[in-house]
Amino acid sequence: MSIFDVLAEERIRAALARGELSGLPGEGRPLVFEDDCLVPAEARMANRILRNAGYIPPALADLNELRTLAQSLATEQDAPTAARRMRRMTRLLLQLEAAGLSHVSSALLKRVGGPADLPKLHSSGELPLK
Secondary structure (H helix, E strand, O other), X not given: OOHHHHHHHHHHHHHHHHOOOOOOOOOOOOOOOOOOOOOOHXXXXXXXXXXXXXXXXXXXXXXXXXXXXXXXXXXXXXHHHHHHHHHHHHHHHHHHHHXXXXXXXXXXXXXXXXXXXXXXXXXXXXXXXX
């Protein structure tokens, strides 16, 4: 840590102690990062228009559905409904793997606490049949 970092930290701590940093506009709200400086200018405007219109990329919609299914399977009592949801989860996992997002879906399932008996893909890419 450089001397400038230490000085900055000390001044921030002192301002916090005096209460100078409370009551500022936006306090308590999440920060919005729109760092798209690596995106070409032509695509940046199109992305902003789509985002403002509420467009959600299909892969993100699939991840949201996967999270919802995993959470609902944890409390599901009806066997036919659980089997139907498990088949849908398997399809979603295959779609996400085809999109190159299998690492994201597996991290999501770990965090949500997905079902323990979730079918695993074999190295050949085939699902075990039940």
